[in-house]
Structure formats: structure tokens, C-alpha cells
Amino acid sequence: MEKTFAIIKPDAVASKNAGKILARIEAEGFRVVAFKRHLISKAEAESFYGEHSSKGFFGALVAYMTSGPVFVAVLERESAVAHWRTVMGATDPAKADAGTIRKDFGQSIERNAAHGSANATDAAREVTFFFSYAELI
16 A cells, blocks of 8 residues: 545635545545644745745745645555546646546646645655654554
8 A cells, every 4th residue: 555645725625625625535545544634834835845946936835835724634545646646637727637626626726726745755755744653543
């Protein structure tokens, strides 16, 4: 079994779609290993998205991710990283396939409802960024 990391982003939480997204996660065969509501601080956002710090959208990304509560989660299943990315859909909801989370709940490329790890290495780093060993039961 493989683990991946997910965030239900501020736009999806504010529009009361977090429960619908969680239901989709479970319907797709994921086991929710850990799940919590969290308000990302500016320092956390800057660190978490540090690889993008030189890009023009970095400031807006940090402001958006700190604009309201999120739900962070650790998900587990076979091929978890790839499957979660498929379930989320393309980054731009306008280009996402029908029935994906971003197509159904995303507002724009910037406010696209969900985050998922890009690969297993990123998943391992992202999981431990938000969750302690004791929380990963």
C-alpha cells in the first residue's frame, strides 16, 4: 500500500464541499490514515511551497493558502499518488475531466479545491510536514 498527501483547499472548505470531497476520496478506495482541520500559517505556507518561491505566483499562493482553514489528509491505497492525481483532475478546472474533484469543485487554476503530492518522494515530505508519527495510525 502506498500513502499520499492531500489538502482540501480554502475555497472548497469555504463553499462547504469538504464533506463531498472526503466522500469521493473514500468512494475511490482510499483509506483515510489521518485527517484534520488546519489553518496554515504564513511561515508554513512559505516553507511548504518553497520550491515555488522564485515564481511570480508565489505571493498569491501563500496568501490564498493562508486565507482560511483547510483539511489536510494522509490517504492510502494501491498506487495512491497516481490515483489521487487522477481523481483530482487537471490543475486548471476548465481543463479537468468531467467527474474529477477540480472540475466539480474548483473555481479557477488558482482556487482549484485540492492539492495532491506529485510523487512518492513529495508525499513522504508532505505527510511529515503536517502530521506527527503518532497521528499516522
